[in-house]
Amino acid sequence: MISYFYQQNGRLLLALVALTFPFFYWQANTIKSNNDIETWLPRKTEVRQEYERFKREFGAEEIIVVALERSVADPQLVESLAGRLERLAGIRAVWTPERMTEQMASLGVPRDEAQRRIQGLLEAPSGELIGIVALMSEAGAKDRAGVVAAVRRELDYCRLQAPHAALNGAPVVVTELDRLGSQHSSRRFFMITMLVCLTLLYVFFGHWGMAWSTLGITLWGIYVTQTVLAWCGGEMNFIMGSLSVMVMIFTLSIAVHFVSYYSEAKQAGAADPLALALKEAWNPCALSTVTTLLGLISLNVSDILPVAQFGYAAALGAIIALAVGLGIMPALTVVWPHCETRSLCFRLDYGEWADFVAAHRKQILALAGVLVVLTGVGLLRLQSDVDPVEFLPRQSSVLADLQRIERDLTGVDSIEAVVDFGDSDLPFVDRMLKVRTLEKKIGAHPGVRHTLSAASFFPEELPDSAFAAARMLSRAQANGADAGWVVDDQRLWRISARLHRQHGLSPVRVLNDLEQQLAGEPVRFTGLAPLLKSAQIEIFNGFWQSFTAACLTISLVMILSLRSLLAGIVAMVPNIIPIWLVFGGLGFLGTPVDIGMMMTGSIALGISVDCTFHFLVHYREAYRGGCTSPEACRRALIHSGEPMLESTLICSLGMLALCLSSFVPTARFGGMMAAQMLASVLGELVILPALLCVRPKRRESRWLMHSSHAAVPAAPHCAEPRPVREYAA
Incomplete structure (x- = not known):
């Protein structure tokens, strides 16, 4: 039935994609860019509420x-x-x-x-x-x-x-970030990603027409995603700049697995290879998409708005990627029915590799355990950091100007201190003297470069008579000396402190020192430094919260799909360990986690589970056919090892292209994603088979086989597997 549909309508479906391509491309380019620094700071914290209150009281001063x-x-x-x-x-x-x-x-x-x-x-x-x-x-x-x-x-x-x-100044930095975060600026590394993926697709398919068409429908899916995002009022930023690459690797991963199943079905002599390929690809691809969605949606626990927005946008892209990979890709097999897959890995013998893993399974698991313990120490040392200046590329003229002004003129970072006299009936002069005393204490900190308040406009020696003081105040109000510095009937006074960057003191550290130094005084702090401090805490907490949420929800899906609690837990271990190793390594190196890096753990977990599903589908089939656990692992690796490695290679190289971005956080995001996806190969091809090979014999345990309609064969003999595809040289 499904094959008949594609035979009759496949070319029409592809024509519809081609006709709508320009429209979606045009709509995708209407998305506005917004890299306002404030959008990258927590929304609902007390610190943010205090900052919003400060803006209402004194005005937003940019x-x-x-x-x-x-x-x-x-x-x-x-x-x-x-x-x-x-x-x-x-x-x-x-x-x-x-x-x-x-x-x-x-x-x-x-x-x-x-x-x-x-x-x-x-x-x-x-x-x-x-x-x-x-x-x-x-x-x-x-x-x-x-x-x-x-x-x-x-x-x-x-x-x-x-x-x-x-x-x-902040408006100059934000304007530059908007320019760098726009789709136009991200096209360079996206074009390189397309060239890399096109080359790999040709090597994989051995057919330029199939390679170009696969890339074409992938781009169509990307533009559909961006069009929906534009219609929903979404905005581009430096994190959203990686959305195109994310949707591309989602789509190509599904396409590679589908064509692999299609080639196997043809080589096995199936009467309807297209229908059989769709049937075999649907469950693992759909389940892996669900886990990817859970990993992305878990980012919504973050209080940083663009992070949550990226999670929803990428989740939309994952759904569209599934529709393209299993809805439109089959139409290409109708146009080129004789196109088959060939090896990217120079005929790697997965049977021998499976035998090696089975023979050394205990040593492999022991080594993995040692690495987990060592990198666990690194995880305890993991720190977060956020600095808007880091968003600028090293060769940026804006960064050069900022560094010159910071070095030779004034500080770019600032802390705003608000002195609140409450219901006190102190006269103006006494209030000003109190503010001046606090200002001197703030200015004495080695990390503070300059302070300014309403008191800065008045002489040190004030008139003794009330009349003279009142006349001076009247003159100050007339020329606007207190404008923006004293509000609410002289209840609130503002002290603005410009900070040093050259002294090795971070704004957050200066803020902590000032809070301790002025504890008990009627002063509260706000401005960018407190927000950065709050953002650092949010990044660290958000990383663990989103990763924990992703682990729990994806584990639940694994348990339900495998119909076994123990099987679901075992299947998650090789997916968590690579991420654990990468982030633990960062902790050992002392590399702080920024906004882009924080998101990668949940996303990589959702993506890497894809390969686990494909592996376990073949493993359970072989095990139910009577194979021992090592034999079932061997057959699963022979069948699924090649597409697993190929899709991981395509996805990793696509992510590495993000390292060419002029945005440092985007480059780090791409590098971290590539590192975790490459590390996931260690989990899927080494740790997972090793874990399954230590599984108790059939009479002792029946986990991974809790299907209500599938009984374990009585005979211990391994059933004849499906023919294994042969790869072209």
Whole structure:
């Protein structure tokens, strides 16, 4: 019945794919990019709620820092540039050294003292650089790319370009991340992935038409996935940039297994090889897709929004990959019915390998146990880290500007301290003195480069009379000295601290020190550093939570599908050990886990179980036919070892192409996925057969055979297996 359908409609189905290809390609390219740093930080934590509260109270302050060499920074040119920037639609205010000095001097601060106060913010201590700080409006924050482009145009107009000028700030970094995270920027490594996969498909099929067509329907599935994502309002980011590669390897893995079954059926002389191949491929492919879905959906436990979004998007891609691999791929066998598979592995003798594993099973399992214990120590040392600067490629001009500004002018990282006087009836002057005391304590930390508050605009010696103090306050309010620094009827005061990166003190460590130092004071901390600290905790917890959830749900599927508790547990062991080894190795090397690496454990587990299902299908068939456990392992390896190794090789090489990404986290994601998938070969071809070979004899145990309708044969003789496919040289 199914063969008749494809014989009659296979070419029509392929024509429909070809006709809709341009439409889905066009729709897929309408997805917008969003790499806003805040989206990569936890959503529901108290730290995030405090940050949102700070933005409501003081306003979201996003700044663009322009650093100019003193040799080209003529005062008139600086003021002219500041005026031009101030007239841009997305800029609400501009600070220059002269403007801030004048504002402090108008309130009685001596000019030399005012110049000292702006060092580390608008002037370099060495005097080589001066800074212009542009504060973005709310409208500007909604169009960061447009505002940054406009600022760059103004710099070009004033003929201020590298190396005489540097541009940075959160809007500049986010704009660059959006550019790097767009589909256009990810096309380079995706094209390389396609070339690698096309070459492997040709070697595997020995037929260019079949190879090109398989790649074509794979691309169609990718664009369908991205189209649905666009229709659902999804956004691209540096993690979503790997979605195309993920869907590609999902589809090609299923396609390779299907064509392997089809070739075996033809060589066995089956009357209807297409129907037989679909029947044999459906259960393991469907079950492996379910486990992949569970591994991906388990990412939803993360409180980092793009991680959860990637889990759902990749899960959608896995479903579409199953539909393409088992729904459209059979149509290609109608077009090229004589196309068969051939070996990628130069006629590797899986029978001899199975005999070797069976003979040395105890030594193999003992060695695996030792490695698990050793890498378990590494897992205990595993740490997490997140730094938006790490998202930028090493050769990026934005990174070079950031490092120069950080080194010679002012800190890029900041901590915001909010002093809350509550219902206190302290007068303004007393509150300001309290804020000044706290500001000095914060500024004394070696990791703090510069501090600024409303108190910074007032002289050290304040008027004694209440009338003079009130007049000074009135003058400060008139020229906006307290704007954005004091709110809620003088209840809340803000202290902004710029941090050092060069002193080896991370923002999180500085934050921890300040929290301890100012414990008991009416001050709370917020800003990017506390959010980064929260994100590091979330990454670490999210890794274990998502991996545990994936293990439990996938184990349940294995137990139900194998109809045995013990069989399901045994089948999970060789899939967990490779991931354990890779992450344990990271712990030993002292390599921290970032956002992209955190996701790989659950995803790799869901994918690697694919091969386990294919292996166990052949193993149970042979075992039920009367084979001993070592004999059943031998026949299962002969039948499924080749497609398992081939699909793993294709998937791993596809993931390695992500290492060419200019995004460091994306490159690490690809490297980690490739490492875990290659390590899964150790689990599937070594540890799993070794475990099954130590299985008690049939009269002692019947696990892996708990089928209500399949009795264990009384005779111990191994039934004749299906013919094994011969591979072309």
